[in-house]
Amino acid sequence: MIQTQSLSVYYGDKQAVRDVTFHAPAGKITAIVGPSGCGKSTFLSSLNRMTDLIPSARIEGQVIVNCCDVQDRNRSPAELRRCVGMIFQKPNPFAMSIRNNIQLAVREHGQRDRQQLNQITESVLRDVGLWDEVKDRLDDSALKLSGGQQQRLCIARALALKPSILLMDEPCSALDPIASATVEALILSLKERYTILIVTHNLAQARRISDEVAMFWMNDGAGEIIEQGPTETVFSKPNHPIAAAYFAGTSG
Numbered sequence: 001m002i003q004t005q006s007l008s009v010y011y012g013d014k015q016a017v018r019d020v021t022f023h024a025p026a027g028k029i030t031a032i033v034g035p036s037g038c039g040k041s042t043f044l045s046s047l048n049r050m051t052d053l054i055p056s057a058r059i060e061g062q063v064i065v066n067c068c069d070v071q072d073r074n075r076s077p078a079e080l081r082r083c084v085g086m087i088f089q090k091p092n093p094f095a096m097s098i099r100n101n102i103q104l105a106v107r108e109h110g111q112r113d114r115q116q117l118n119q120i121t122e123s124v125l126r127d128v129g130l131w132d133e134v135k136d137r138l139d140d141s142a143l144k145l146s147g148g149q150q151q152r153l154c155i156a157r158a159l160a161l162k163p164s165i166l167l168m169d170e171p172c173s174a175l176d177p178i179a180s181a182t183v184e185a186l187i188l189s190l191k192e193r194y195t196i197l198i199v200t201h202n203l204a205q206a207r208r209i210s211d212e213v214a215m216f217w218m219n220d221g222a223g224e225i226i227e228q229g230p231t232e233t234v235f236s237k238p239n240h241p242i243a244a245a246y247f248a249g250t251s252g
């Protein structure tokens with residue numbers, strides 16, 4: 001389970017996200033939608049402290065992941081990111097073999113047993129539907145895979161660390177329609193086992209795959225959530241007039 005309380009994010013003096021109180025239920029897909037530049041990626045990155053990597057970024061408010069405050073300085077960012085995995089718009093496999101893409105981080109987290117490592121590799125590659133396609137070339141470079149295969153490998157790499165939450169920032173937008181449909185089906189297949197947050201510009205995709213929607217909108221220079229709730233309610237009967245116009249395709 002992941003939630004925020006009055007979360008604001010700044011880059012230097014500029015506020016990018018303002019006062020966001022949000023809740024993503026466990027075992028469901030929550031879509032984050034809204035026009036370009038309204039703080040969706042910033043919001044997502046603040047949830048597993050990826051914003052710590054940007055020197056000018058500063059957070060106010062609270063992010064709670066599995067009942068713990070992520071800003072708690074006693075909690076290591078590495079452990080937080082193990083439990084809150086992140087998938088980016090552009091597939092970003094490491095320039096190494098398919099096998100090592102999966103095993104590197106698992107080894108770094110202490111697993112050294114070769115048989116266990118191979119078992120994890122097979123299991124997560126099966127989870128993302130890639131095992132049969134790559135089982136005979138696990139030592140080939142991951143960069144030889146197609147874009148869609150690379151994205152599924154990146155999802156498998158995140159799953160190998162046994163996260164409970166997956167953050168996905170436009171995971172299908174760099175893929176062709178067939179690869180995008182495969183990754184979308186994969187995301188749906190994962191939802192019972194993981195809490196998934198997905199930023200998407202594709203409203204049809206948000207409606208197809210999500211259980212809940214949160215809509216961001218730029219207000220006075222910073223992104224705020226103006227509408228959130230169950231997907232069908234938000235799409236068919238939004239409360240906020242801007243959300244109604246946005247979903248009707250006349251705004252944003």
Ligand SMILES: Nc1ncnc2c1ncn2[C@@H]1O[C@H](COP(=O)(O)OP(=O)(O)OP(=O)(O)O)[C@@H](O)[C@H]1O
Pocket residue numbers: 011016034035036037038039040041042043054056
């Ligand atoms: N590293 C950064 N340093 C300074 N400003 C940033 C940084 N990253 C994002 N911003 C600014 O924060 C605001 C929100 O950007 P963000 O990328 O979070 O929006 P978004 O809704 O995800 O946009 P898009 O849909 O186009 O990806 C923008 O004004 C952007 O220019």
